[in-house]
Amino acid sequence: MSASSLLLFRHAIKFHSIRQFHITSRVFQQRYYTKKHEWVQMIDNKNEVRIGISDFAQNALGDVVYCELPSVGTKLNRDETFATLESVKAVADCFMPLDGKISKVNENLKTQADLINKSPYKDGWIVQAIIEEKNKNNMENILMNEEKYKEYLEKNKNAADH
Template sequence: MSLRALARPVAAALRAPRAAVAAPRFAGVRFVSTRFSKDHEWVTYDEATKVGTVGITDYAQKALGDVVFVELPAEGTEVEEGESIGAVESVKAASDIYAPVSGVVTAINEALGDQPSLLNKSPEKDGWLAKIEIKDEGEFLALLDADAYKAHCEGA
């Protein structure tokens, strides 16, 4: 086989539209990322659904101690960034939960009513507090990334 014959399929592939080549690689992929507030809440944002799952950080649960009660917002509640949306009570203290982003509460973690200790056992997974349909993605992007949050905690 000649070099010219080998070059034809390569040349044809190079002329193929890039979008057609690249698109299948990301089809169905969901982009999910987590950011943190200076008030020690975390938000895991799913770009596909525009919903952020909110909880308190491991740092916060350690500072609180054993959690004995959790107050959560009602589903359908419209929340504004920075406003109190609930509270956490522990054997040491009570602390407000602040909305890290604005939007509408679409779900709450009802398991926390019977098992508030989930916040201690699994604060950044099973102990999530609420899901919020985020109104402004820019608010999410303005939150701290993991490295900045770690630096914030070390400086606290």
């Protein structure tokens, strides 16, 4: 195969792969939400979840300027405070959506707390935690899926504590 044919072949492969649609487990994983606007997402079908605050919450909070993170290894029960966020408007606690043990914190938030505002679901996650199998299998009954969360926001948009 000549150099120009090889180049055209490589270009065709790149072009072809761009046109394909791939669904990976990471893209398709569903988020679950609390009434206090934290979100949870499974990580690769293990018992590890990633936790952050919703887009609604970061918008209501305003520009986040500081994030106090827990220590790795900390065991927390559902509804216990796992992080504190300071914004130009207020200080807000983040509450654990499920019982778990902190396995990782987003170190980037120590110097770039505004990642929570810029990308609350991707780069602005706050912690990762190991949860029990029973919580993993029962997540839909404990938390709201995306559709139910949107309904919850709509229903409570005029509530004072929302």
